[in-house]
Amino acid sequence: MAKTKEKEVYRSRLKAVGLRHTLPRERILAYLDRKNVHPTPEELYQGLKKKGYSIGLSTVYLNLQVLRDAGLLWEFKDQQGHTRYDGFTKKHHHLFCTSCGRIEDVMEDELPEFDAEKVARAVESRTGWFVGDPRVELRGLCPDCQ
Known part of the structure; x- marks a missing residue:
């Protein structure tokens, strides 16, 4: 740019x-x-x-x-x-490496089976909470730490 x-x-x-x-x-x-x-x-x-x-x-x-x-x-x-x-600012989630601390973005459209909005609505109906911006944190080991 x-x-x-x-x-x-x-x-x-x-x-x-x-x-x-x-x-x-x-x-x-x-x-x-x-x-x-x-x-x-x-x-x-x-x-x-x-x-x-x-x-x-x-x-x-x-x-x-x-x-x-x-x-x-x-x-x-x-x-x-x-x-x-x-x-x-594109809709995404985070991967956290529990060993080295690396953080990597995972684009929401890279997870076709996962619908954060659907999860948020289910949580709202079960708890009464309002979920304004559903995001997921995935924790595990990055390729370098495996």
């Missing part, structure tokens, strides 16, 4: 949820807007620094919260309890 077009995509996404565009928000979204990227805030900070961006760790934390609250990122805990962020 050309830089100008990429900037416009992030400007539009921010505007659509009522946030103003800032360079840190754009860079965070761009970094997280890839499949299989699930950094902790510190890993994200280090990744942005490696790209040559001058950004403070507190700025990273603040903007992650703002972007999460606006629905542009998904926050979750890994097996060790570390907070991780996911900006990949």
Whole structure:
């Protein structure tokens, strides 16, 4: 994606949820807007620094919260309890390696027999809960750890 077009995509996404565009928000979204990227805030900070961006760790934390609250990122805990962020917005689930901690995306359409919405409705009817965003975590061993 050309830089100008990429900037416009992030400007539009921010505007659509009522946030103003800032360079840190754009860079965070761009970094997280890839499949299989699930950094902790510190890993994200280090990744942005490696790209040559001058950004403070507190700025990273603040903007992650703002972007999460606006629905542009998904926050979750890994097996060790570390907070991780996911900006990949296509419907997907996560595979967790219980040995090395690797996290990998599994696209919902790669699981043709699984219907998360159907599971959510069944859970709702049995429990009375409202399930707004059904997601599944699959835990096991990655190919390298088997």
